Amino acid sequence: MTQYKRIGIDTSKAVFTLHGIDQQDRPVLRINLRRAQMISFFKKLPPTVIALEACGGSHYWAHELTALGHTVRLIPPQYVKPYVKRGKNDRNDAEAICEAAGRPGMHFVPAKSVTQQAQGMVLKVRETLIGQRTALINTVRGHAAEFGIIAGKGAGKIVPLLSAIEQEVAIPPEAKEMFVLLGRQIDEIEARIKEVDAKLNAAHKASEVSQRLVTIPGVGPITALTLAVEIDPAMFESGRHLAAWAGLTPKERSTGGKQRMGGISRAGNERLRVLLVSGATSVINAAMRPGSQQMTDWLRALLLRKPRKLVAVALANKMARTAWAMMKSGETYRRPSTAAGAVAA
Numbered sequence: 001m002t003q004y005k006r007i008g009i010d011t012s013k014a015v016f017t018l019h020g021i022d023q024q025d026r027p028v029l030r031i032n033l034r035r036a037q038m039i040s041f042f043k044k045l046p047p048t049v050i051a052l053e054a055c056g057g058s059h060y061w062a063h064e065l066t067a068l069g070h071t072v073r074l075i076p077p078q079y080v081k082p083y084v085k086r087g088k089n090d091r092n093d094a095e096a097i098c099e100a101a102g103r104p105g106m107h108f109v110p111a112k113s114v115t116q117q118a119q120g121m122v123l124k125v126r127e128t129l130i131g132q133r134t135a136l137i138n139t140v141r142g143h144a145a146e147f148g149i150i151a152g153k154g155a156g157k158i159v160p161l162l163s164a165i166e167q168e169v170a171i172p173p174e175a176k177e178m179f180v181l182l183g184r185q186i187d188e189i190e191a192r193i194k195e196v197d198a199k200l201n202a203a204h205k206a207s208e209v210s211q212r213l214v215t216i217p218g219v220g221p222i223t224a225l226t227l228a229v230e231i232d233p234a235m236f237e238s239g240r241h242l243a244a245w246a247g248l249t250p251k252e253r254s255t256g257g258k259q260r261m262g263g264i265s266r267a268g269n270e271r272l273r274v275l276l277v278s279g280a281t282s283v284i285n286a287a288m289r290p291g292s293q294q295m296t297d298w299l300r301a302l303l304l305r306k307p308r309k310l311v312a313v314a315l316a317n318k319m320a321r322t323a324w325a326m327m328k329s330g331e332t333y334r335r336p337s338t339a340a341g342a343v344a345a
Contacts, residue, residue, distance in 0.1 A: 002020075002028060002029070003023070003046060004020040004028070004048045005048075005049070006021055006048070006049040006050075006102060007021075007049070007050050007051070008050075008094045008095065008098025008099070008101060009050060009052050010090045010091075010094040011053070011055065011061065012090075013035075014034060014035055016032065016033045016035065016038060017093070018030070018033060018094060019094035019095045019097070019098045021098060030091060030094075038061075039068075042065055042068055042070060043068055045070070047069045048070050048071070049071045050065050050070050051072075051074075051075060051100070051101030052072065052074055052097065053075055053076075053077045053080055053097060054075060054076055054077065054109040059074075059112050062074060062111035066111070072111060073108045074109040075097060075106065076107070076109060078267075079100055079106065080093075083095075083096035083097075083099045083100045084096040116229055116230075119225075119229045120230065122196060122200060122203070123200070123222070123225065123226055123229065123271070126193065126196045127271060129189055129193050130193065133155065133189045133193065136182055136185055136186050136189070137158050139182060140179065140183070141153075141158075141161065143175070144179075147165075147170065147171050147175070148170075149165060158183070162180075162183045201221060203225060204221040204224065207224075207225065207228050210225045211224075212326055212332055212333070213228065213323055213333075215332060215333040216322055216323060216333050217283050217294060217319075218279030218280050218283040218316075219276075219323070220279065222275065223275040223276065226272055226275060227272070227323050228327075230269060230272060231272075231323075231324070231327065233324055233327040233328040234328075238324070239320065239321030239323075239325050240321060242320050242321065242323075243317045244265070245269070246268045246269055246273045246276065246320055247266040247269075247273050248264055248277075248317040249265060250262055250263060250265070264313055273316070276316035276319050276320055277312055279316070280311075280312040280315035280319060281312045283299075283315060284308060284311060284315065287299060298336070299311070299315065302314060
């Protein structure tokens with residue numbers, strides 16, 4: 001039986017393309033397998049390094065192949081792309097995955113446990129429901145505007161808007177029926193969101209890590225639970241590494257010895273980045289109020305020099321680094337003193 005050094009797999013719904021190399025890095029395996037053939041094929045092989053892109057279904061296959069004794073490496077798709085040869089197809093993709101997995105310094109995605117996947121699914125379902133609710137609210141507002149009824153933004157404005165539509169005699173009955181239908185759908189989604197929020201609150205109270213992270217200004221239960229579920233601090237060298245992974249550091253386009261920094265990279269976990277920036281914006285808004293205790297010297301100095309949105313990203317970066325330090329050390333949050341803030345500024 002051939003001893004493979006590494007096998008790269010280009011996954012899909014039904015057909016999987018394999019590219020394997022021997023100990024001299026020569027290609028010795030190029031085959032396609034149906035989904036039902038995967039387990040039986042790898043069950044016959046001795047322990048092998050198997051590389052896959054970190055995409056849909058990759059964590060499932062990581063669990064299955066690891067249970068068979070293999071070593072599974074999940075690679076971010078953007079790290080595989082530079083190794084794809086001209087003429088993209090499944091075989092070239094599998095070869096690129098195999099090649100990328102053998103590069104020194106390559107960063108891999110840790111396989112999530114089934115529990116982590118389940119907890120992450122609750123967070124993602126909540127986000128999906130909120131998106132559906134927002135779409136329905138915008139639909140109501142858009143149709144209402146066609147009949148000359150205008151309402152402000154926000155979920156809290158929808159009930160008065162539907163009431164105004166019901167009382168408007170100029171709107172035909174057929175249109176009012178559709179508005180009622182949309183209103184019922186919004187109410188149903190609201191009920192589902194409350195159910196999911198109850199599950200998330202229970203999970204937050206049961207998580208010691210989430211309870212500590214929520215003490216960071218700008219970090220609420222949802223953000224704290226997302227950090228606790230999605231982040232393994234051991235996978236990051238520093239808090240700065242975590243902030244870069246979350247896409248909160250600027251893109252660099254330096255050349256010719258000149259440093260050129262652009263906007264934030266927006267890489268990594270988009271949901272976590274949105275939560276951190278939203279929390280940072282809330283901290284800034286609260287700090288701008290008269291008599292607020294949220295305004296540190298570091299934040300005040302930054303607001304005097306930079307636009308508020310840029311400051312929000314900088315504060316979100318700092319929150320991510322603080323969260324990593326707390327998760328790594330197990331310590332609780334310590335609010336910086338005025339002297340410490342002045343030194344940082």
